[in-house]
Amino acid sequence: MDKRFLNYTDWQDTADTLHLFLQMAGKVKLERSCKRPEWGHVRMDTTIQGIGTGIIPAGGCNFEIYFNLVRHHVDVQNSLGARVRMPLADGLSVADFHGQLLNALDTIGAPTRITTAPQEFHDPIPFDQDTKHHSYDRDAVELFLANLQFAHRSLAGFLAPMRGKVDMPAFWFGTMDLSGNVFSGQPAPYSGTDVIGRNGFDEKFFEVGFWPGDTKNAAPSFYALPYPFLADIGTYGSLLEPPQASFLVQESEFVFRLEDAFSAPDPQRAVVDFCRSSFAILQRLDRWEDLDWITEPLTYGLQPLRPGGGKHP
Template sequence: MDKRFLNYPDWQDTADTLHLFLQMAGKVKVERGYKRPEWGHVRMYLTIQGIGTGIIPAQDRNFEIYFNLVHHHVDVQDSLGNRTRIPLGDGLSVADFHGQLMGALDYIGTPTPINPVPQEFHDPTPFDQDTEHHSYDRAAVELFLANLHFAHRSLTGFLAPMRGKTDMPAFWFGTMDLSGIVYSGQPAPYSGSDMIGRNAFDEKLCEFGFWPGDTKIPVPSFYALPYPFLASIGSYGTLLAPEKAHFLTPESEFLFSLEDAFAAPDPQQAVGEFFRSTFTILQRLDRWDDLDWITEPLTYRK
């Protein structure tokens, strides 16, 4: 297994450019998709060679936007056989990509204007005006994809046995993370006023995921984020594993770095241990109704 990785500052220019490219595709899906609870309609999907929107409905057809991060191009195609391709490479600015993507959607007959302002991103420059982000390091992108594949295996191994309502790993374009969610089925109204939180949080849940780092936390890390948010974990911190995992009080979030996972004798096992320990702590603090049923694996009988 490839245990290489990049901290966010080591490839920030490329990471930010790719992030903004993916945001545009995600926003197209937001505009066209049928609305689902907990922003389920905005999820994008990891594949062997990249990240895609999945099927997006249009008037008389379906279409998709697919980022091939091995051969480094974006395919925009519909169910009627129309297709066009955008090459990815160093020097392609966010503004240029925005123009090409909008043109590609026009070409296949699915024109979709989007809100050009980035979401959950440190630079608010509209896509069509952003000429500063234009870096594309192929090796860094391919390494990011390899890290996502490891994260997908680790997340799937942990989430798959859950019997209750569970979203399996998918890519969120807002924060550039890959995550899955376990739901309790218990209502928990959100007290905030922001649009994202108001539509994301309406029942007790715990999100488990991986993201490549950002301007605030520069190391790629696995995380667990319970909702309702935890103010502290008190004495239950002794249950947190592996040893280098920790709880960030201001963010109400558990973290375990990719570097520490790769340093373990069995990295995937270490990530699974992290997820299990965080879920155990959550249930000690606020046990869900029907927990035994939610966590009891479904038995497939012969």
């Protein structure tokens, strides 16, 4: 297994450019898709060669936008066979990509206009005016994809055996992270007024994910975020695994660096242990009503990465 990775500062120019490219595709999906709870309609798919929007409706047919991060191009194509291919290369600015993407959508018969303001991004230049971001390092992009695929395998090992409502790992264009959720089924109204939080936080859940680092924390890391948010974990910190993992009080989340996962004898198991132990701590602080059923073992046979080992918390 490839255990290489990049801190955000090592590839920031390319990371930011790719992030903004993906945001534009995500905004197209946001405009055209049927709305789902917890922003489920904006989740993007990871594949062995890249990231795609999945099926988006457009009148009498469907279309998709797919970023091939191995062959380094974007396909904008519909179910009737129309396709526009856009090469990804160093020097392609966000503004140029924005124009190409809208033209491609027009060409395949799915004209779509999106808001040009970047979402949850540290340098909010409107897409159609952004000539600052134009870097594309192929090697860095391919390594990012490899890290995403490792994260997908690992997070799925924790989420897959859970019963009830579960979102398996998917890419989120706003924060450039890969995450999935297990939901309790218990309502938990959000006290804020922001549109993202109001529509994203409406029942108790446990989110696990991976992000490649950002301007605040350059280290690519796994995270676990319970909602309602935890103010502190008190003495339960001793239950957190592996030993390099920690709980950040200010962010109300558990974190485990990719570098530490890769240093473990079994990196995938280390990530699952991190997710499982974080979930166990949550259940000691705020036990879910249907926990026994949610963690009831599956009957397909041995589940070596089942959350909780032999028992639920």
